Amino acid sequence: MGFSTGVVRPAILRVAHHPWIERLATGTRLGHAVADRFVAGETLADALAAAREAAAADTSVMLNHLGENVTTMQEALAEREAYLAEIAAAAAAPELDVVVSVKLTQLGLDTSVEDCWRTLEPVIDAATEAELDVMIDMEDHTYVDRTLEIFHRAHERSSRVGVAMQSYLLRSSEDLFTLPAGCRVRLVKGAYLEPPEVVWRGKREVDRAYTRLFTTALERGHRIDVATHDPAMIAGVRARVDAIDGWSRVEFQMLYGVRRDLQVQLAAQGYPVRVYIPYGTEWYPYLTRRLAERPANLWFFFSNLVRTR
């Protein structure tokens, strides 16, 4: 495994869990300054403004109201309200081409599968009514079984629901075969701190697993969201999909604030590109994953620290 992915990434994610570090990031101008790069803002209005900017560059969007691991149903229900408001706003702005992205631990999965389902169901119904797709993010490996269980239920209720699969997880190659035929699947490498026994160890292995997942998903007729900024992966997908003229069921997806140059370039060349736009006040865990993905981002963090002191 490369030094950055094998050593630095887990180290950053571990340190980031420390309450002192979290306080430094969330309670100071420093944290907010760094978060600004990766998070569109704290309100739905901020997210919609970012979505309009993305639309001006011919990219569509996926909105994610930030939040995860809520511990009470009261919090889960508040998250549901945020999503219902998001869906209503997206329905009122059809020119934006919005997909809704949710995390199940944000909707009560830590309380129970049933609680989570009760929270999610009205979100799915509202999105389906508004003709919007809902994507379920994949969180750390301890949630995969429960996420897939809920995804299957959700997909039975509405074929507009899709799910993310992580190529770093050894199990994903088998999980992919359990998905309903043709469903929407987002392929990602994986962003969480995982024990070594459940993941591929090296970048090369994770990348190869990604390519295999893509090939299988293409052959199985899935609608595929290629969610990566990796130029080699993107070039490979372009060649494969160009050859079969398959762009009606494949799109590129990238994160807000990451490789915007590539987003704009691909869109200008006519490829479908969607930007994942996170917003809300609970940005800290999301930010730590973005910092951990790329050690250079830490220099960005520390240079801001110096400037804001």
Ligand code: FDA
């Ligand atoms: P890789 O890490 O190999 O990076 C390739 C290149 O991209 C880098 O060299 C750099 O140039 C650029 N890059 C990548 N990350 C960067 C960053 N943070 N800052 C600056 N440059 C960066 N994960 C998950 O576990 N569950 C999920 O549901 C999702 N959902 C999701 C949706 C979308 C739309 C995207 C794009 C990503 C996710 N992810 C995710 C995150 C994903 O698992 C992964 O951690 C990141 O995309 C980074 O990996 P890359 O595939 O970009 O490749």
